[in-house]
Amino acid sequence: MVQDLSAVATLEAVSKRLGGRQVLDRFELAIRAGEVTALLGPNGAGKTTSVSLLTGRLRPDAGEARLFGLDPARPAARARMGVMLQAAGLPDVMTVAEIVTLQSGYYRDPRPLAETLAIADIADLATRRCGALSGGQARRVLYAMAMCGRPDLLVLDEPTAGMDRAATRALWGTIREAANAGAAVLLTSHDLAEADMLADRVIVIDAGRIVADDTPAALRARAGGSVIRCRSSLPLARVAILPGVRDGAADGAEVRIVTTDAVATVRALCGADPGLADLRVADAALEDAIAALLTPDHRIAA
Amino acid sequence: MTALASPIGVWNRECIAELKRSWRLPQFILPSVITPAAFFGLFTLAIAKSPQPGAVAAMLAGYGVFAAIGPALFGFGAGVAMEREQGLIELKRVSPMPAGAYVAAKLSAAITATAAAVALIYALGILGGVRLNAAQWMHLAIVHLASTVPFALIGFGIGMRMGGKGAVAMANALFLGSAVLGGLWIPSALLPGWMRGIGEVLPSYHLGQIARGIVSADMIGTTAGHLLILSGITAVSAAWAWTGWRRSPA
Numbered sequence: 139m140v141q142d143l144s145a146v147a148t149l150e151a152v153s154k155r156l157g158g159r160q161v162l163d164r165f166e167l168a169i170r171a172g173e174v175t176a177l178l179g180p181n182g183a184g185k186t187t188s189v190s191l192l193t194g195r196l197r198p199d200a201g202e203a204r205l206f207g208l209d210p211a212r213p214a215a216r217a218r219m220g221v222m223l224q225a226a227g228l229p230d231v232m233t234v235a236e237i238v239t240l241q242s243g244y245y246r247d248p249r250p251l252a253e254t255l256a257i258a259d260i261a262d263l264a265t266r267r268c269g270a271l272s273g274g275q276a277r278r279v280l281y282a283m284a285m286c287g288r289p290d291l292l293v294l295d296e297p298t299a300g301m302d303r304a305a306t307r308a309l310w311g312t313i314r315e316a317a318n319a320g321a322a323v324l325l326t327s328h329d330l331a332e333a334d335m336l337a338d339r340v341i342v343i344d345a346g347r348i349v350a351d352d353t354p355a356a357l358r359a360r361a362g363g364s365v366i367r368c369r370s371s372l373p374l375a376r377v378a379i380l381p382g383v384r385d386g387a388a389d390g391a392e393v394r395i396v397t398t399d400a401v402a403t404v405r406a407l408c409g410a411d412p413g414l415a416d417l418r419v420a421d422a423a424l425e426d427a428i429a430a431l432l433t434p435d436h437r438i439a440a
Numbered sequence: 441m442t443a444l445a446s447p448i449g450v451w452n453r454e455c456i457a458e459l460k461r462s463w464r465l466p467q468f469i470l471p472s473v474i475t476p477a478a479f480f481g482l483f484t485l486a487i488a489k490s491p492q493p494g495a496v497a498a499m500l501a502g503y504g505v506f507a508a509i510g511p512a513l514f515g516f517g518a519g520v521a522m523e524r525e526q527g528l529i530e531l532k533r534v535s536p537m538p539a540g541a542y543v544a545a546k547l548s549a550a551i552t553a554t555a556a557a558v559a560l561i562y563a564l565g566i567l568g569g570v571r572l573n574a575a576q577w578m579h580l581a582i583v584h585l586a587s588t589v590p591f592a593l594i595g596f597g598i599g600m601r602m603g604g605k606g607a608v609a610m611a612n613a614l615f616l617g618s619a620v621l622g623g624l625w626i627p628s629a630l631l632p633g634w635m636r637g638i639g640e641v642l643p644s645y646h647l648g649q650i651a652r653g654i655v656s657a658d659m660i661g662t663t664a665g666h667l668l669i670l671s672g673i674t675a676v677s678a679a680w681a682w683t684g685w686r687r688s689p690a
Contacts (some may be wrong), residue, residue, distance in 0.1 A: 193534040217536040227526035231464040236457065244452045244537045246445045283531070293534075 144170045146218075146291050146322045147192045147210075152201035154187055161187045162346045164201065169291065174313065174323040176337035178330070178428060183343040185326045186295070192324070193221055193293060206290070217245060220289030222280045224296040230269030234260060237268060238282050245287030258282035259305070268316055273300040281309060291322045298332060310336055334358075334424040342431055351430045357427040364400035365422050368393055369405070369415040380406045385429070396426050452540045454666035458545035459552060468519075469553050472510030478505055483625070485568045493569040498657035500565040504558045504584035505647045509618050511553035512591035513598075513611040516546055519609035520599025521607035524688070543596065551588050558584045564600060572655060577653045583647060590643040590670065591618070593677035600684030618644040625650075628660060643677075646670045 140379045145168040150152030154162045169175050169192070177185045178223050181342055190196040191203045194210030206216035228237060235251060242248035255261045258278045271279065277300055284292060294313065298306040313336060327333050333340055334354045342350040342357075350357060358415065369391045370377070377386045397403040400419050443666045448524050480503040484496055524530050526628040532542055558581065572580070594614070598607050619625055621635055622644025630634050639645040 195530065195534060212537045213538050216534065219534075219536075221531075221534040223527065223531055223534065225527045226531040227523075227528050229461055229528060231461055231524075232457065236460075240453055240457050243450055244445055280531075283535075287536075396488065414658050 144172075145208055147324070148202075148204045149188060149191055149198075150202045150204070152191060152198040152203060154191065154196065154199050156187065156196075160346065162191075165346060167192075167341070168350070169322050169324050171290065171322045172320050173338045174317045174336050175324060175339045175341060176325045176327060176333035177341050177343065178327065178333055179343035180432065184346045185343055188343070189293060189295060189324070189326060193219065217287070218290040219293060220284035220287055220295055221290070221293045222277075222284040222295060224299060226280055228268035228271070228276055228279060230267065232268055233264070234266050234268060234271070234279050234282075235264040237279065238286055241283040242286040247288060248286050251289060254282050254286040257285050259308055274302055274305055277301055278305065278309070281312075285312075285316070289316075289321060291324065292316055293324045295326050296328065297325065298327075298329065306332075309348050330423070330425040330428065340424070340428075342428055344432050350377050350428075354424050358422050358424055360427055363422055365420050365426050366395040366397060366400060366403060366407070366417070367391075367420075368395075368407070368417045370411045371413055372407070372411045376410060377407075380410070385426075387414060396422060396429075445525075445536075447538055447541070448513040450537060451544050454537070454541040454545040455548040462515075462549045462553070468514070469511070472514055473553055473557045473560070474556050475510065476507035477564060478686045479506070479625075480561050481564050484556065485564060486503045493571060494657065496565060496568045497570045497572065497655040498627070498652055500561060501580065501651035501655045501657060502627070502648045503561050504580060505587045505622070505644055505651055506619050507557035507561055508554045508584055508587035508622040508647075509591050509615055509644065511550040511557070511586045513595040513615050514608075515553065516592045516595030517598040517611040517614075518604065518608045519546065519689055520596055521602055522604040524599065527606050543681075546596070547588065547592050550592050551585055554585055554588045576654055580651060583651050583654065587643070589646045590647075590677050593674065594643075596678065596681040597684045600681070600688045618642050621645070622648055624648050629658070641668060641673075643673050646673070666677045 147169040149165055149167040151164045151166065152162055153160070153164055160172055165184065165188065167188060179185050179186065187196065191198055192205060192210060194205070194216060198212060203210050205215040206218055210216065231256060238254055239251055242251065242254065252261070259282045259283070260275065260278050260282055263275060263279070268276065268279065277297070281297065284294070292313070298309055299438060301309065310332070313323060325333065337354055340350070340352060340354050340357055341348055370393045371391065372393070374386050374388050377383060377395060380399040381402040383395055383403055384398060385396040387394045395403060404417065404419065480499065484499040484503070520529070558641055595611060598610050602610060621639035622642045623631060623636070624644055628639060628645060628648070631639070646669050649659045649661060650663050650666050653663050
């Protein structure tokens with residue numbers, strides 16, 4: 139493999155078995171500076187395992203994990219990384235200011251407390267005990283802890299899970315700013331709209347393999363351009379052979395069709411099913427693109 | 441170039457934060473501080489009709505070791521297991537915090553609780569007529585505070601391997617087992633041979649014997665011999681705790 143010079147974190151031919159299952163097999167991944175990379179895939183595909191290997195939580199059985207050129211198990215390698223974990227807890231009896239200050243102390247040149255709190259929009263929570271925070275507030279505190287050390291690599295595991303709409307938008311803004319300022323951002327998400335909105339690059343993993351690595355726009359284009367939704371009594375087998383159709387799914391009478399040529403498909407659909415109703419045509423979303431890439435039993439839940 | 445903070449600063453701040461946390465959760469610390477002193481007062485001073493100061497001093501030597509076991513096993517064993525379940529440890533482990541700072545912080549909280557517990561026992565002992573010279577008090581305090589270390593390492597190993605509930609049960613069993621089989625409540629010389637035999641693999645037995653030696657009570661074996669075995673037990677416990685930390689998935 140050619141060495142990617144802008145890569146801040148890499149997995150090289152990494153294999154990892156967990157609980158008797160080969161989660162990753164000679165897996166390759168490179169996270170580059172100034173880029174938001176979204177890691178997507180169904181549960182069990184290897185997203186969390188990849189992140190754990192990059193952050194030093196797990197060690198590869200074979201191959202090599204590198205963080206800023208060092209072994210991620212060494213604290214020095216993690217000194218330029220900020221991590222926001224999905225399942226992480228906060229100590230109930232410590233205040234927000236105390237826990238953020240403690241975390242800042244792990245870094246040599248941390249942001250001032252006020253700046254960190256402002257970035258995560260939690261200045262008003264500084265004296266609150268962590269045990270008294272709502273789920274969304276706790277997520278923002280965890281984001282502050284990830285940002286306090288001026289990280290060159292920001293790892294965000296489902297960052298906006300449990301956040302309301304306004305907080306989610308605000309967080310997306312600061313993540314984008316961090317990437318524009320030159321940081322590498324690695325994002326895992328179940329929210330495909332989030333990946334579409336934020337990511338420069340989407341990596342889709344399925345069963346421990348990368349099935350796509352491209353920009354969101356290119357992935358959408360690959361899905362064929364358009365999605366048709368309608369109510370139809372036509373069997374899926376008939377729908378599948380209509381012109382332009384790449385993928386179809388039915389939920390009762392509600393049919394969803396991915397097509398490369400919406401006009402031709404709609405024309406044929408009208409001819410084939412006189413009872414056609416509720417016809418809607420839209421641009422393919424990232425979700426449709428990814429659904430088309432995954433094996434049927436691994437489809438991401440919408 | 442490294443972007444790591446000075447390790448001494450990190451260790452200090454981690455210790456202070458842990459002490460603050462313990463202070464704000466008195467329900468966890470108070471029982472392990474008060475129970476040993478209460479047992480000592482009840483069994484040694486209140487029940488015995490006219491306790492001999494020498495016998496009280498021998499009991500004080502054992503109860504001081506007992507006082508170190510609770511904070512070490514419950515603070516580390518149960519505490520670490522619960523923090524692991526809550527995802528607190530995982531967050532620390534992906535940060536640049538050196539693992540040593542976490543261990544030092546937990547240890548400092550356990551030793552502080554032990555110090556409070558043995559201070560209570562010493563005060564009761566003096567009230568009960570125990571008279572020791574300054575060197576004896578000092579050596580006793582060192583042994584009692586140091587007793588925290590091997591039990592903390594054992595507790596740490598348990599905490600990294602078991603869930604919260606399992607760790608509490610295990611800590612309770614070890615807590616009582618170490619006290620009884622180690623001869624901290626009833627002197628080992630009076631225990632049946634098989635109980636003493638089991639006790640000899642426990643750090644509490646060797647710590648208790650060293651402490652008895654300091655107050656000039658009759659002891660089994662020599663201080664040097666007990667120290668040698670203790671350093672072996674401590675080294676094995678440290679290795680066990682370290683592999684638990686390294687291998688634990690969360």
